[in-house]
Every structure is written in structure tokens, then in C-alpha cells.
Amino acid sequence: MKKKSLTRRDFMRQSALAVVGVAAGLSSLTLVSQEQRSRVILIRQQGVLDENLKIDEKILQEMLDQAVMALCKQDDPDKAFQSIIRPDDVVGIKTNVWNYLPTPPELERAVKRRVLAAGVKEENIDINDREVLDRPVFQKATALINVRPLRTHYLAGISGCMKNYVTFAKNIPDYHPNTCEDLALLFGLPQVKGKTRLHVLSVLTPQFHAKGPHHFDRRYVWNYNGLLVGTDPVAVDAVALKLVTAKRLEVFGPRESRVMPYPRSIEAADIKHKLGTSDINKIDLVKLGWQEGILI
Amino acid sequence: MQAEELSIPMQIREWQADGKDQVFDSETLFKYIDGGAELYLAYGFRQAFSRKYAGPGNSAIVLDIYDMGTAADAFGVFTSEREDEDAHIGQGSEFGGGLLRFWKGCKFVTILNDAGGESADQAVIELGRTVDQALPATGPEPDLLKCLPQQGLDKKKIRFFHQPLLLDKHYFVAQENVLGLGAETDCVLAEYPINKDDSLVLLLVRYENPTRAKAAYEHFIEIYMPEAKAGLARMENNQWTMAALDRNLLTIVFEAPDEQRAIDMQKAVKK
Numbered sequence: 001m002k003k004k005s006l007t008r009r010d011f012m013r014q015s016a017l018a019v020v021g022v023a024a025g026l027s028s029l030t031l032v033s034q035e036q037r038s039r040v041i042l043i044r045q046q047g048v049l050d051e052n053l054k055i056d057e058k059i060l061q062e063m064l065d066q067a068v069m070a071l072c073k074q075d076d077p078d079k080a081f082q083s084i085i086r087p088d089d090v091v092g093i094k095t096n097v098w099n100y101l102p103t104p105p106e107l108e109r110a111v112k113r114r115v116l117a118a119g120v121k122e123e124n125i126d127i128n129d130r131e132v133l134d135r136p137v138f139q140k141a142t143a144l145i146n147v148r149p150l151r152t153h154y155l156a157g158i159s160g161c162m163k164n165y166v167t168f169a170k171n172i173p174d175y176h177p178n179t180c181e182d183l184a185l186l187f188g189l190p191q192v193k194g195k196t197r198l199h200v201l202s203v204l205t206p207q208f209h210a211k212g213p214h215h216f217d218r219r220y221v222w223n224y225n226g227l228l229v230g231t232d233p234v235a236v237d238a239v240a241l242k243l244v245t246a247k248r249l250e251v252f253g254p255r256e257s258r259v260m261p262y263p264r265s266i267e268a269a270d271i272k273h274k275l276g277t278s279d280i281n282k283i284d285l286v287k288l289g290w291q292e293g294i295l296i
Numbered sequence: 297m298q299a300e301e302l303s304i305p306m307q308i309r310e311w312q313a314d315g316k317d318q319v320f321d322s323e324t325l326f327k328y329i330d331g332g333a334e335l336y337l338a339y340g341f342r343q344a345f346s347r348k349y350a351g352p353g354n355s356a357i358v359l360d361i362y363d364m365g366t367a368a369d370a371f372g373v374f375t376s377e378r379e380d381e382d383a384h385i386g387q388g389s390e391f392g393g394g395l396l397r398f399w400k401g402c403k404f405v406t407i408l409n410d411a412g413g414e415s416a417d418q419a420v421i422e423l424g425r426t427v428d429q430a431l432p433a434t435g436p437e438p439d440l441l442k443c444l445p446q447q448g449l450d451k452k453k454i455r456f457f458h459q460p461l462l463l464d465k466h467y468f469v470a471q472e473n474v475l476g477l478g479a480e481t482d483c484v485l486a487e488y489p490i491n492k493d494d495s496l497v498l499l500l501v502r503y504e505n506p507t508r509a510k511a512a513y514e515h516f517i518e519i520y521m522p523e524a525k526a527g528l529a530r531m532e533n534n535q536w537t538m539a540a541l542d543r544n545l546l547t548i549v550f551e552a553p554d555e556q557r558a559i560d561m562q563k564a565v566k567k
Contacts, residue, residue: 005470005471005472005474005519006470006471007469007470007471007474007519007520008467008468008469008470008520009520009521009531009532011468012531012532012533013532100410154332154334154335154465155332155334155335155461172326172330173326176334179461179464211377211379211392211393211395212377212393212395212397212406212408214329214332214408215332216410217392217393217394217395218393218394218412219392219393220393253493254493255493255494255495258468260464260465260466260468261461261464261465261468262464262468262471264471
């Protein structure tokens with residue numbers, strides 16, 4: 001039997017859900033979903049950014065450590081990282097160099113510091129974005145750590161954990177059809193499959209609306225001072241979508257709150273590709289640190 | 297575009313052209329704007345010219361001129377993200393957040409001040425006026441706009457496009473391409489505010505021929521509102537949707553507050 005196409009009316013039928021929940025609770029609209037629960041850590045600290053948006057690297061390191069400790073249920077940052085990274089691992093830290101909102105170097109360094117502390121040799125660590133197919137460490141990587149900022153995206157709806165792996169593709173436009181619905185396929189590529197140990201989505205200054213050829217408009221970036229951390233990229237992206245939707249609701253009101261285009265990739269990664277959990281009701285979101293303006 | 301670009305100044309206020317001008321075609325545009333290229337390729341994009349101006353404190357102003365092939369598609373790509381105040385440049389323009397966007401003839405132009413600041417904003421506007429003068433040819437808006445009822449129309453919320461990607465962006469209807477949109481379809485999406493929060497939404501699709509239009513109409517009814525009577529149905533949010541077909545023109549009224557408003561809007565469409 002042909003699967004029924006999701007329509008706008010399915011959203012209307014979900015009227016019991018709050019507007020904020022509609023976009024985030026995508027898979028509740030469908031019949032089948034991943035059964036296991038996923039865990040996502042949200043940590044925020046007021047002092048991590050100053051008035052000039054300069055990052056306090058020490059606070060950021062503490063945030064990362066606390067988040068990974070909570071995720072791995074360890075009481076020490078080194079133990080937490082040692083539970084996901086072995087000393088003999090070759091580790092590619094997949095960053096994002098997008099000019100307008102790159103992965104903060106302070107965050108790259110924080111991750112690398114812990115990978116080194118886990119016993120990995122310096123020469124077995126690389127940080128890269130657009131040349132990952134050609135870099136020796138990424139070519140022989142046994143472990144990947146995915147580190148990037150959250151933003152809305154003209155084509156995909158949002159640019160989160162899954163979208164960050166698009167540079168592992170030989171032909172990126174292959175992943176653009178149907179508003180990037182099949183981004184989860186990136187996780188089946190030989191250089192990626194089964195290797196990702198951690199996803200760190202920077203929500204220090206997320207972008208909640210995009211405009212212009214480069215998708216950037218500084219009016220739509222806000223200081224949220226946080227990190228989203230998890231091992232399930234679909235769950236992290238689902239929480240990220242909920243956050244962006246909540247911010248849009250706050251700024252634009254109900255009518256414009258939904259992220260457009262509809263971010264099909266999150267639901268498809270769960271239902272179609274079984275990569276992770278998209279249903280916000282099946283995600284254990286652990287909130288640490290600063291609570292003011294948390295939105296979700 | 298070459299002759300026009302030669303007449304665009306190398307310096308604007310304190311910003312000096314920096315590096316080599318770049319030209320991108322449909323094969324290389326992805327290298328410049330990644331997924332953003334899909335927007336331009338969803339119209340009749342032919343070529344883009346880009347020049348960067350470097351200024352004080354590492355600030356930059358970036359000028360991009362897109363040849364969209366037709367005036368209709370230059371207008372279309374302009375409307376795809378229109379939301380700011382009119383800058384009175386070209387045949388239609390807006391400025392906000394340091395970004396000037398305008399269209400003129402078959403060209404769509406963006407000028408971005410990426411560092412902020414009033415001085416750079418003024419330079420952006422000044423450069424925009426200069427580029428406007430360097431692009432002498434004007435062109436008509438898409439014919440399909442003439443079908444739109446004018447009463448109550450929010451002119452900033454008119455979107456012209458061809459592909460389902462743009463419909464998804466502005467008014468999600470369905471996960472699949474239920475209306476059979478593609479390069480050969482002309483679409484106009486328009487809003488008619490009812491109150492502060494709500495607007496009636498009108499979608500017009502002109503197909504290549506009546507056969508395709510009829511197939512799209514029937515598929516839409518089957519997928520979206522199988523319970524419809526005479527193309528009219530009440531939605532779960534108590535608003536009304538109406539679809540009607542006139543030869544190769546499909547009209548769909550969304551978000552009508554009552555049955556009569558849906559019928560009236562459909563009838564007001566100029567065939």
C-alpha cells in the first residue's frame with residue numbers, strides 16, 4: 001500500500017500540540033518511528049559570551065565537559081571522553097568553516113583538548129570541513145566528532161548535525177533533492193559509517209531565520225549561550241529544530257514560527273533511514289546550567 | 297554582462313574592489329553559495345557576477361549580479377525572500393540587515409554589507425543606485441500577476457516561482473509534489489491579510505496545457521481534500537480551502553475564514 005503523503009492538514013490535525021511542538025514533533029505524525037529513546041544534553045552558561053560576543057574559552061571547555069559527562073554518565077571529563085574515544089583512535093573532528101557563522105575555534109580546541117587527554121596522538125587528530133575527502137587523517141579515521149553551529153538553511157530548513165556531513169559526499173548536489181530529505185544517507189558513506197562518537201551542535205549564537213544569497217542576516221542571530229550534545233544526530237537536530245521554532249514563535253509570532261522549508265531530513269532520517277530518533281517525545285533532553293530564556 | 301560590469305565603479309566611498317571579479321555558471325554556482333544555488337537554479341539562472349569591495353576594519357561589501365534569463369524570473373527570485381522596506385532602486389527593491397536586493401530587466405542584484413555600520417549601509421545603497429544605472433534594460437513582471445485580485449492584496453507577499461521548492465518554502469502544502477510543479481509551470485502565491493495574525497492565501501498555477509492542469513487538480517483533490525464538494529472543503533482549523541480549474545489555470549484558495557470568502561476570492565481571480 002502506498003504511504004500517504006504528509007500534508008499541511010496533518011499539521012492541522014495535530015492541533016493538540018502547541019505551535020512550538022508542531023515542527024519538532026514531526027514523527028508523531030507518522031505511524032512508525034524508532035523505538036529506542038535518545039539522550040540529548042543542553043548546556044548553557046551566561047558568561048560564555050561577553051558583550052562583544054567574545055567566547056570565554058575556559059567556560060566553554062567546562063560546558064563541553066559537563067555535557068559529555070552528563071551524556072556518558074561519568075563524573076570526570078577525561079573518563080567521559082575515554083568512554084567514547086580510545087587512545088589508538090584516529091580522530092577526524094568535522095568542523096564547519098562557513099564564513100558568516102563558523103564553528104568557533106574555541107570549541108574546536110575544547111574538543112581537541114579532550115581527545116588528546118583521552119590518549120590520542122596529536123598526529124592522529126585533524127580538524128577540517130571542506131577537504132575531508134582528501135585529508136589523510138579523515139581518510140583513515142576510526143572515529144569522528146561532529147562539531148558545528150546551528151542555523152536555518154534555505155534548502156534544508158535547518159543546518160544541523162546531519163547537514164554538516166555533506167562535505168563527505170563526492171557530489172554535494174546529490175543530497176539536495178526534496179529539500180535535502182535524504183541527508184541521513186551521508187551516514188552510510190564509507191568514510192563515515194559507524195564512526196561518529198559525538199555530535200556537538202553549537203547554539204552559542206544560533207541563526208533562526210535566513211535571508212539573502214548566503215543565507216545570513218545578522219538580525220536573525222541571537223545569544224543563546226549554549227551547546228547541544230548527543231550521540232544521535234537525528235535527536236540533536238530534532239531538539240535544535242524545536243529551539244529554532246520556539247525562537248521564531250517568540251520573534252515572528254505563530255504564523256511564521258514554523259521553519260520553512262519543512263525540514264524533511266529529520267523525520268526521514270528516523271522513519272525512512274532508521275538513523276536515530278526524531279520524535280521529541282522519545283528524546284530525553286537534559287538541561288544544565290543557565291535557564292533564563294531557555295525557550296525549550 | 298561584461299559591458300555593464302565595466303561601468304560599475306571599482307571604489308565606493310571607502311571600499312575598494314578587492315581581488316579578481318568572479319563569474320559563476322550553473323555548474324559552478326554551488327562552489328560560491330552552496331545550497332543557496334538551488335534557489336537560483338529553480339529559476340532560469342544563467343550566470344552570476346561577483347565583486348568584493350574591501351573597506352575599513354576588514355569590512356567587506358559584496359556585489360552579486362545574477363542573470364536570470366528573463367525579467368519574470370528576475371522578479372521571481374526577488375520575491376522569493378522579500379520582507380524588508382523598499383529601497384526605491386531598480387524595478388523593485390528592498391533593504392534590511394545590511395542587504396540590498398533589487399531586480400531590473402533579467403538581472404537580480406544583491407549587495408551585502410557583511411560587517412554592519414551605517415557608513416557601509418550608505419555605501420551599499422550608493423553602489424546599488426550605480427548598478428541600477430549601469431543596467432539600462434527593464435522588463436515586464438510575469439503575466440500571471442495580472443490575474444491577482446487587487447483588493448486587499450499584500451504586495452510584499454507576492455511570490456512568483458515555478459518549482460515545488462519555493463512553494464515548500466512559503467506555504468507547505470504536501471510532502472510530495474501534489475500539484476505537479478516544475479520548470480514549465482508558472483505559479484503565484486499571494487496573501488490577503490484578514491487581521492493581524494491571519495491571511496487568506498491564494499495560489500495560482502498556470503500549466504502548459506489544460507490536460508496537465510486537470511491532472512494536477514484531480515491529484516490535489518485526491519491527496520489533500522478528498523471530501524471536497526465542488527472543490528470546496530472545510531479544514532481541521534475551521535478554515536476553508538477551495539480549488540478551481542479554468543482551462544490551464546488552477547486556482548487554490550487557502551485559509552479562507554468562511555465558505556463565502558473562499559468562493560468570492562476564487563471568482564475574483566481574473567481569468
